[in-house]
Amino acid sequence: MDSVENGLSSHETVEQDVTLPLPDAFLDFLEENGLDPSIYSMANSTPRYIRLKPGCEDELTEIEAELKCELKKVVWLPGFFAIPPHIQIAGSKSYQLGKIYGMDAASGAAVLALNVLSGDHVLDLCAAPGAKLCMLCDVLGDSGSLTGVDFSRHRLAACRTMLQKYSLGNRCRLFVADGTSFSILPVRASFGINPCGANSERSTDRLLEWTSKRTWKDRRRASKARNGTDLVTSDPELIFYGRHSGVVGLCRNQLFRRVDDNEPSTSGYDKVLVDAECTHDGSIKHIQKYEFWGWKTLQRRVLDAERTDNLLNLQLQLLTNGFRLLRVGGSLVYSTCSLTVAQNEGVVEQFLSRNPSAELQQIDIADGWPCRSGRIPKTLRFDPTTSQTSGLFIAKIFKLAT
Numbered sequence: 583m584d585s586v587e588n589g590l591s592s593h594e595t596v597e598q599d600v601t602l603p604l605p606d607a608f609l610d611f612l613e614e615n616g617l618d619p620s621i622y623s624m625a626n627s628t629p630r631y632i633r634l635k636p637g638c639e640d641e642l643t644e645i646e647a648e649l650k651c652e653l654k655k656v657v658w659l660p661g662f663f664a665i666p667p668h669i670q671i672a673g674s675k676s677y678q679l680g681k682i683y684g685m686d687a688a689s690g691a692a693v694l695a696l697n698v699l700s701g702d703h704v705l706d707l708c709a710a711p712g713a714k715l716c717m718l719c720d721v722l723g724d725s726g727s728l729t730g731v732d733f734s735r736h737r738l739a740a741c742r743t744m745l746q747k748y749s750l751g752n753r754c755r756l757f758v759a760d761g762t763s764f765s766i767l768p769v770r771a772s773f774g775i776n777p778c779g780a781n782s783e784r785s786t787d788r789l790l791e792w793t794s795k796r797t798w799k800d801r802r803r804a805s806k807a808r809n810g811t812d813l814v815t816s817d818p819e820l821i822f823y824g825r826h827s828g829v830v831g832l833c834r835n836q837l838f839r840r841v842d843d844n845e846p847s848t849s850g851y852d853k854v855l856v857d858a859e860c861t862h863d864g865s866i867k868h869i870q871k872y873e874f875w876g877w878k879t880l881q882r883r884v885l886d887a888e889r890t891d892n893l894l895n896l897q898l899q900l901l902t903n904g905f906r907l908l909r910v911g912g913s914l915v916y917s918t919c920s921l922t923v924a925q926n927e928g929v930v931e932q933f934l935s936r937n938p939s940a941e942l943q944q945i946d947i948a949d950g951w952p953c954r955s956g957r958i959p960k961t962l963r964f965d966p967t968t969s970q971t972s973g974l975f976i977a978k979i980f981k982l983a984t
């Protein structure tokens with residue numbers, strides 16, 4: 583493809599280190615946001631990371647032989663291994679059998695920062711495609727629950743496939759819903775309501791064990807909610823729930839009941855992850871893919887100014903609603919894979935100024951992590967230069983009683 587068609591220009595060789603040709607529009611975006619384009623030259627030298635499914639620790643040598651590379655333990659992040667960037671795992675048996683999955687170490691750090699404890703009820707408000715959701719399921723173990731929400735049906739369906747592949751869905755439920763208005767609390771909050779009894783007049787609407795085979799009534803309900811689009815337009819749609827997610831035995835109207843404003847403070851989630859939609863500019867391997875997808879796609883999907891303004895609004899709304907659903911004494915992690923100040927510290931500062939019950943929390947577990955402080959103290963930034971990982975911003979917020 584020639585450089586004009588590709589949207590490339592003289593900027594292509596501006597930075598000696600930049601081996602990845604970057605289009606003008608993206609370089610302008612980086613300049614406007616004070617970001618150094620040379621990090622994109624590291625796309626081919628930053629390791630790939632895999633996470634080993636707990637229980638597969640004895641199979642390391644076998645996996646190394648299969649992938650034909652050394653699995654280098656990430657000392658600061660249990661269960662993670664670095665592999666050379668060119669190694670593809672998708673074709674491997676270990677991947678297909680669910681022993682490993684690809685996940686950047688910085689993403690693993692965002693999950694650990696949440697400090698999920700046994701028995702916690704956890705909400706992942708932007709869950710798809712689901713790497714963090716899977717890790718959350720793993721750290722949750724045999725108690726508590728996990729609720730995954732995403733606006734995109736097909737991306738959330740991919741999460742469901744992952745949960746099933748890795749046998750992780752037992753305590754998890756997935757809703758296609760708008761995270762800025764999602765309002766369903768963990769099931770312990772419904773304990774004022776008895777699960778639908780077999781003889782209850784509402785028992786016909788009782789949620790039985792989840793099956794991929796949908797009844798005609800369910801399909802009609804889903805299709806009505808969908809209204810012909812892939813994105814959610816109205817009520818949340820439950821597309822998966824595990825046997826111990828708390829859903830089995832409830833009636834639909836119990837599950838989908840409206841909560842009143844004060845309820846989340848006492849009965850909300852213990853932990854909330856808001857891994858918000860963003861421009862993905864810190865995800866250097868993702869940006870590298872636009873070489874193949876076409877830089878015009880990057881411009882349309884990422885750089886459009888109106889879209890960026892809307893994004894800032896969306897991020898603030900997601901953070902605000904995630905925090906609303908948190909119980910007093912609970913913690914929320916806000917993360918993005920953008921490196922811009924506006925989408926990170928900017929959003930967090932705006933949010934804090936409007937929410938007196940929100941307080942930035944020190945991420946104690948981060949002592950020894952290869953990251954630096956964000957522009958606001960207690961926030962963290964990972965990037966290829968400092969961390970040998972993809973870019974990620976993490977802020978942890980505590981909910982005070984007011």
Ligand SMILES: C[S@@+](CC[C@H](N)C(=O)[O-])C[C@H]1O[C@@H](n2cnc3c(N)ncnc32)[C@H](O)[C@@H]1O
Nearest residue numbers: 708709710711712713714732733760761857859
């Ligand atoms: C950065 S990705 C999340 C990645 C995910 N946490 C993971 O680890 O795989 C952001 C997600 O936010 C979703 N999203 C965008 N707008 C949303 C909204 N209003 N409500 C819920 N999810 C939304 C997108 O569909 C996308 O899947």
